Amino acid sequence: SQQGEEDPQALSIQEGENATMNCSYKTSINNLQWYRQNSGRGLVHLILIRSNEREKHSGRLRVTLDTSKKSSSLLITASRAADTASYFCATEEYGNKLVFGAGTILRVKS
């Protein structure tokens, strides 16, 4: 079963704009992770935020976590065409397995 639900399902923006994707989940978690998947390529880990953290930055990425609302957001600033990909949130539960959402398809137009 899917834990994370991403919103929106698809997002199309112009290069240079910011992109925001949201993720909601249902159960208690150890951490929440965001992954990127380019067409025809594997998943790449972007950033992890622990359950006791509220915000984390990595380059042009900013992730927030609100455990009271069981939600997270991923912000990509100053988007580039190369950011075009599917983005997945994944929650880590007991046993270390990741539970993924269905993903947000981001298209950055140049």
Added chain:
Amino acid sequence: GAGVSQSPSNKVTEKGKDVELRCDPISGHTALYWYRQSLGQGLEFLIYFQGNSAPDKSGLPSDRFSAERTGGSVSTLTIQRTQQEDSAVYLCASSLAPSGMSYNEQFFGPGTRLTVL
């Protein structure tokens, strides 16, 4: 490179046949995971190996699916009597150690695209 490798990259089979998918994790990674990704969907957990512990098979969709990990390294996912609904990309990942509250990045292979005709 030293990443996770999977073979074959593509597999086309006929309904009812058995298939074996292989995963070579990153050297030294004690944890290995299999996931399945159907078209346009997120990843679905299948099975998790950690060291010599009994694997977590809670995600396997039916008894036609099985996996083994030999010598704590290479893993094989076997699907018996394949069905059309088994068509998907099967992804393998490995990580250094179980996390608890510690960081646990999973490194993914490129996947095997399975098509059951």
